[in-house]
Amino acid sequence: MKADAPLLSIRDLVVDFAPGSGRLPAVDGVSFDIGARELVCVVGESGSGKSVSALAVMGLLPETAAVSGAISFEGRDLRALTRRQWRSVRGQQIGMIFQEPMTSLNPVFPIGRQLVETLRAHERMSLRASRDRAADLLDQVGIPSPRQRLDDYPHQLSGGMRQRVMIAIALSCSPRLLIADEPTTALDVTIQGQLLDLLNDLRETFATAILLITHNMGVVAEVADRVVVMYSGRIAEQADVFSIFDAPRHPYTEGLLASTPDLFSTERRLTTIVGSMPNPAAPPPGCLFAPRCPLALDMCARERPELRSVVGGQQSACLRAEQMAMGDKP
Amino acid sequence: MAAPDMLDTVGERPGALARVRAGAAPFLRNRAFVTGAVLFGFIVFATAATPLLTDAAPNELSIRDRFQPPSLQFLLGTDNLGRDMLARVLYGARLSLGIGLSVVLINALLGVALGALAGYYSRLDDILMRIADALMAFPAVLLAIGIAAALGPSAVTAVVALSVVYVPRTARVVRSSVLVVRELDFVQAARAGGATDLRILRRHVLPNCLAPLIVQLSFVFAYAVLSEAVLSFLGLGAPPTVPSWGILISEGRAYLREAPWLTIVPGIAIAITALGLNLLGDGLRDVLDPRMKVEQG
Numbered sequence: 001m002k003a004d005a006p007l008l009s010i011r012d013l014v015v016d017f018a019p020g021s022g023r024l025p026a027v028d029g030v031s032f033d034i035g036a037r038e039l040v041c042v043v044g045e046s047g048s049g050k051s052v053s054a055l056a057v058m059g060l061l062p063e064t065a066a067v068s069g070a071i072s073f074e075g076r077d078l079r080a081l082t083r084r085q086w087r088s089v090r091g092q093q094i095g096m097i098f099q100e101p102m103t104s105l106n107p108v109f110p111i112g113r114q115l116v117e118t119l120r121a122h123e124r125m126s127l128r129a130s131r132d133r134a135a136d137l138l139d140q141v142g143i144p145s146p147r148q149r150l151d152d153y154p155h156q157l158s159g160g161m162r163q164r165v166m167i168a169i170a171l172s173c174s175p176r177l178l179i180a181d182e183p184t185t186a187l188d189v190t191i192q193g194q195l196l197d198l199l200n201d202l203r204e205t206f207a208t209a210i211l212l213i214t215h216n217m218g219v220v221a222e223v224a225d226r227v228v229v230m231y232s233g234r235i236a237e238q239a240d241v242f243s244i245f246d247a248p249r250h251p252y253t254e255g256l257l258a259s260t261p262d263l264f265s266t267e268r269r270l271t272t273i274v275g276s277m278p279n280p281a282a283p284p285p286g287c288l289f290a291p292r293c294p295l296a297l298d299m300c301a302r303e304r305p306e307l308r309s310v311v312g313g314q315q316s317a318c319l320r321a322e323q324m325a326m327g328d329k330p
Numbered sequence: 331m332a333a334p335d336m337l338d339t340v341g342e343r344p345g346a347l348a349r350v351r352a353g354a355a356p357f358l359r360n361r362a363f364v365t366g367a368v369l370f371g372f373i374v375f376a377t378a379a380t381p382l383l384t385d386a387a388p389n390e391l392s393i394r395d396r397f398q399p400p401s402l403q404f405l406l407g408t409d410n411l412g413r414d415m416l417a418r419v420l421y422g423a424r425l426s427l428g429i430g431l432s433v434v435l436i437n438a439l440l441g442v443a444l445g446a447l448a449g450y451y452s453r454l455d456d457i458l459m460r461i462a463d464a465l466m467a468f469p470a471v472l473l474a475i476g477i478a479a480a481l482g483p484s485a486v487t488a489v490v491a492l493s494v495v496y497v498p499r500t501a502r503v504v505r506s507s508v509l510v511v512r513e514l515d516f517v518q519a520a521r522a523g524g525a526t527d528l529r530i531l532r533r534h535v536l537p538n539c540l541a542p543l544i545v546q547l548s549f550v551f552a553y554a555v556l557s558e559a560v561l562s563f564l565g566l567g568a569p570p571t572v573p574s575w576g577i578l579i580s581e582g583r584a585y586l587r588e589a590p591w592l593t594i595v596p597g598i599a600i601a602i603t604a605l606g607l608n609l610l611g612d613g614l615r616d617v618l619d620p621r622m623k624v625e626q627g
Binding site: 058073087088089090091092095096097098100103104105106107108109117118121122166169171237 | 373488514515516518519521522523525526529533534537538540
């Protein structure tokens with residue numbers, strides 16, 4: 001991490017879809033930064049608030065959601081943008097790719113047209129120039145014979161190819177930040193790897209920072225600079241990728257790591273984290289993870305710990321974060 | 331950076347002709363579509379090629395030849411003033427189909443615009459759809475008769491009346507498709523790419539609502555031709571100097587016993603048009619929307 005101002009800074013983000021109902025908000029007090037060219041992974045299971053946080057950054061949440069907190073991008077307050085200003089941010093300064101490559105492209109237009117459209121929505125360029133640029137982009141995301149592919153319809157491409165097209169569209173205006181919401185989840189494993197490599201390469205080429213949302217610790221290990229672990233709308237732990245893997249300071253992170261399949265393990269059953277996420281309508285009074293936590297003390301059921309610095313840049317929201325490094329592992 | 335996952339994408343690209351053939355195949359396999367297309371095509375051809383099919387003028391009187399039954403000289407007989415029924419039916423088609431087509435075009439513009447607005451902006455939805463509900467609460471023909479009667483008989487009146495009746499129905503269909511499409515991932519993706527609402531509607535939402543719209547418009551065409559006949563039969567359509575099908579039936583009614591062909595011939599013309607368009611619409615719906623397909627034996 002650099003000392004200068006971060007590219008994206010999120011402070012105390014709260015997103016509540018049913019304000020006043022007493023239900024746990026979908027995102028509850030999330031703060032993190034992304035530096036220029038940094039690749040930050042947000043991990044967590046379904047419903048932990050990762051995607052909602054990303055949509056909040058893009059300003060794409062439904063109007064019914066009550067949002068509070070600050071989101072600033074290159075020093076600009078994104079939450080204060082008008083609709084018109086948003087348009088120049090979305091696609092041009094922040095790009096986004098989605099989980100489902102099969103449905104994220106408009107089925108009735110050739111992919112070239114969709115690329116050209118995004119380009120021309122943000123930059124004044126001739127049709128010919130934009131087609132050239134579109135072919136360039138397809139080439140850069142590793143699509144062979146890009147010029148011919150421009151006239152292909154989405155249904156003529158495989159899932160992996162479509163996700164490459166999505167990446168090309170998202171990067172078409174060289175955004176400073178690319179948000180990728182589980183971009184590889186819907187794809188098979190070999191293609192996952194290729195796409196991750198591609199994203200990592202493109203980060204250099206386009207000098208873009210990446211916010212990668214995933215629930216796959218394997219993906220995290222492969223590409224992340226820094227990791228934000230989310231649980232039930234809150235940040236459980238935040239640290240650089242090495243600390244997360246070598247010395248997790250939150251039992252949830254540890255659980256996630258333990259439940260990742262291990263190539264060298266001979267065990268037949270995968271380790272799981274027992275139980276499920278708390279019911280948002282009736283959250284436990286103390287630490288939200290306490291009911292599932294192997295290290296929980298009586299204290300944990302009473303007090304909800306805040307995120308705090310533990311060591312170096314590592315932050316954890318566990319009362320026992322300090323003890324975890326002392327070999328107090330299950 | 332060639333990737334192995336290119337292998338399962340299409341290798342060779344078929345030529346334009348082959349593509350058209352492949353695209354047309356499901357339509358040609360659909361019996362309803364083919365039958366409807368032939369029937370409606372026949373009517374359209376006859377309307378377009380009228381001067382080639384008959385020399386007679388639709389309003390040319392010939393008292394000596396009145397009430398001639400269909401014969402070689404007068405293929406479809408003559409009416410009480412000796413006017414050639416073939417010519418009258420063919421020229422009448424121009425007006426009937428013209429009014430039908432105008433109603434379809436107005437539906438395509440207004441119905442689509444209103445439906446898209448209602449479906450996309452939930453704030454407008456309530457207002458627009460309540461107005462549509464109010465208009466749709468009246469029986470279609472009754473409402474058309476009421477409006478036509480209020481505005482006074484003319485071809486334009488008929489178009490206005492029928493548009494008021496059918497635009498809400500088209501808007502309904504468009505709205506329901508827009509409601510579905512606007513939630514799809516690529517719309518969200520377009521929004522994330524910085525597209526404006528207008529652009530999203532025009533490029534991403536509406537093109538994906540085309541199938542039900544085309545089907546709806548083919549039905550509107552059929553009903554418009556039918557209702558126009560009703561209006562002119564009641565004297566609320568185009569003035570009698572212009573022979574539209576409804577007027578022909580209305581005029582022939584007095585001589586139903588002596589000269590039944592005067593009513594039967596334009597009746598059959600209306601029937602063929604309405605049947606053809608309905609079959610066409612059914613066929614289109616089956617091909618374009620596989621979920622609605624009825625099992626075929």
